[in-house]
Amino acid sequence: MPISAARRAALLLATTVLLAAGATGCSDDDGNAGAASDAPTDLTELTTQTLEWAPCPPPSPAEGGGPAPSPLPGGTPWECSFMDAPLDYSEPDGETIELALIRARARDQANRIGSMIYNFGGPGGSGVTGLPSFAPDYEKLRSRYDLVSFDPRGVGRSEPVQCLSDKELDAYYAMDFTPDDAAEEQTLSDAQKRYAAGCESESGEMLPHVGTENAARDLDLMRQVLGDDKLHYFGISYGTQLGGVYAHLFPKNVGRALFDAVVDPNSGTEAGALGQARGFQLALDNFAKDCVERGDECTLPGSTVAEIEAYILALLAELDKKPIPGIGDRDLTQTQATNGIAQALYSKEFWQYLEQGLDAADGGDGALLLALSDSMNGRDQNGSYSNIQAANAAVNCVDFKERYTLGQAKERLPEFRETSAVFGAYMGWGLSSCSQWPVPGTWEHPDVSAPGSAPILVLGTTGDPATPYEGTRAMVNALGKGVGVELTYEGEGHGAYNGGNACVQNTVNAYFLDGEVPVSGTVCK
Numbered sequence: 001m002p003i004s005a006a007r008r009a010a011l012l013l014a015t016t017v018l019l020a021a022g023a024t025g026c027s028d029d030d031g032n033a034g035a036a037s038d039a040p041t042d043l044t045e046l047t048t049q050t051l052e053w054a055p056c057p058p059p060s061p062a063e064g065g066g067p068a069p070s071p072l073p074g075g076t077p078w079e080c081s082f083m084d085a086p087l088d089y090s091e092p093d094g095e096t097i098e099l100a101l102i103r104a105r106a107r108d109q110a111n112r113i114g115s116m117i118y119n120f121g122g123p124g125g126s127g128v129t130g131l132p133s134f135a136p137d138y139e140k141l142r143s144r145y146d147l148v149s150f151d152p153r154g155v156g157r158s159e160p161v162q163c164l165s166d167k168e169l170d171a172y173y174a175m176d177f178t179p180d181d182a183a184e185e186q187t188l189s190d191a192q193k194r195y196a197a198g199c200e201s202e203s204g205e206m207l208p209h210v211g212t213e214n215a216a217r218d219l220d221l222m223r224q225v226l227g228d229d230k231l232h233y234f235g236i237s238y239g240t241q242l243g244g245v246y247a248h249l250f251p252k253n254v255g256r257a258l259f260d261a262v263v264d265p266n267s268g269t270e271a272g273a274l275g276q277a278r279g280f281q282l283a284l285d286n287f288a289k290d291c292v293e294r295g296d297e298c299t300l301p302g303s304t305v306a307e308i309e310a311y312i313l314a315l316l317a318e319l320d321k322k323p324i325p326g327i328g329d330r331d332l333t334q335t336q337a338t339n340g341i342a343q344a345l346y347s348k349e350f351w352q353y354l355e356q357g358l359d360a361a362d363g364g365d366g367a368l369l370l371a372l373s374d375s376m377n378g379r380d381q382n383g384s385y386s387n388i389q390a391a392n393a394a395v396n397c398v399d400f401k402e403r404y405t406l407g408q409a410k411e412r413l414p415e416f417r418e419t420s421a422v423f424g425a426y427m428g429w430g431l432s433s434c435s436q437w438p439v440p441g442t443w444e445h446p447d448v449s450a451p452g453s454a455p456i457l458v459l460g461t462t463g464d465p466a467t468p469y470e471g472t473r474a475m476v477n478a479l480g481k482g483v484g485v486e487l488t489y490e491g492e493g494h495g496a497y498n499g500g501n502a503c504v505q506n507t508v509n510a511y512f513l514d515g516e517v518p519v520s521g522t523v524c525k
Helices: 005-014 127-138 165-176 183-205 212-225 238-249 269-293 305-323 334-342 347-363 367-377 388-399 406-411 414-418 423-434 469-478 500-512
Strands: 079-086 095-104 114-121 144-152 233-235 255-260 323-326 330-334 456-461 486-491 521-525
Touching: 005 334, 079 212, 114 127, 114 165, 114 212, 114 238, 127 144, 144 212, 144 238, 165 183, 165 330, 165 334, 165 367, 183 388, 183 423, 212 233, 212 238, 212 388, 233 238, 233 388, 233 500, 238 255, 238 456, 238 469, 255 500, 269 305, 269 414, 269 423, 305 334, 305 347, 323 367, 330 334, 330 367, 347 367, 367 486, 388 423, 406 414, 406 423, 414 423, 414 469, 456 469, 456 500, 469 486, 486 500, 500 521
Parallel strands: 114 144, 114 233, 233 255, 255 456, 456 486, 486 521
Antiparallel strands: 079 095, 095 144, 323 330
């Protein structure tokens, strides 16, 4: 069953790439999981805490705002709570933080398997707002699982990382992130410095502690507090990286787990950015091909893929010279237009808006592309920003050690531009996004090897723009023999299960509900 645009938008917001600041995935050096792997496990007082569940309030501004979640079919209410967790797992008796949780209880409590914990990606996506958006897709799973999600540390209502004011963010996201001369390079460097300084000023105490290893330890604490012997887990996009790190740290605690839209655990920062440029270029090619095949029904000029993409490049070049009116008193810049294009490529369902937005921008109206860019950056119609991008930067920069200067990023531009004429420069310059960060990184790449773990479904989509399909096999291999089970969806979009494909959903549901592990290499079309 096709999902609605509103529900898809919730996932898009949670599984974004930061084109402007260039936060990317992994590193290809032979690092390990870092010192946090040796963190003390004496958490008895915290594992025995009792959660106080209550009706959910409306989402906070950091979560994106909006109304409180509506009851599920049959009247099942959403309940929210807070769980105490150590700020620093090396000091389990020290300062604690509160993590926001949400749940909807299983319909069949007599045959309940346990809790199904969701992470919708980012990093930086709010699970407290994301889960209600997608809950209709999980009704079959709710027959025997409590649906549970959370705002990871540093996100939403869980001690959110903050960096700049809304007004400052408007200016930041409108600036030119692909400098053409020395003056523009200096402007970009100064902006990155101000952003990092703002994060340190507003959230300095949290910045060293928002990394993926700590989030994985939070997951295991959550498992115990919820009363589950095993962690049953549904991770999308960055959620697959989080799940992989959890499986490495706690292989014996893995129950049934799905990794959907898989981050390549072996790809370095540079290789990961190139992979994303390649993935978005593939999605743009497929969008242009669809436009060509529809003939006169497509409003964009050009009778070939190359001609349509040349038209898009020309539009972006004009915006670099002169922005056009967008929404209210805000103009559409080249950066925001590129972000808007990328946002629309996350799902084939959004291609219609991309076509409309490009056509309108060509006529001088940048409102639709700017709205898509705002969605990527977590800005609502009232001008308030969620903290998705601040948390995204904070998690990525504390996870990964590599720090590229602007000069080093510039040296790599030819390969990026060759990979994607539209997205390459943004991804290339984006390598420098952590260059001014006040906290050092943790690892060279995440260790996701999980000997002794129960089988984990690893689901990749061949046309995924943000987490290219090649990462699926890489994750299967990295998890280790007998752990990763490869499942392929031949289609478009970022994330397969919520796309509504019957084969994908039936295979995953049989695994979660009945313990039926598919043959590795199964393909759904």
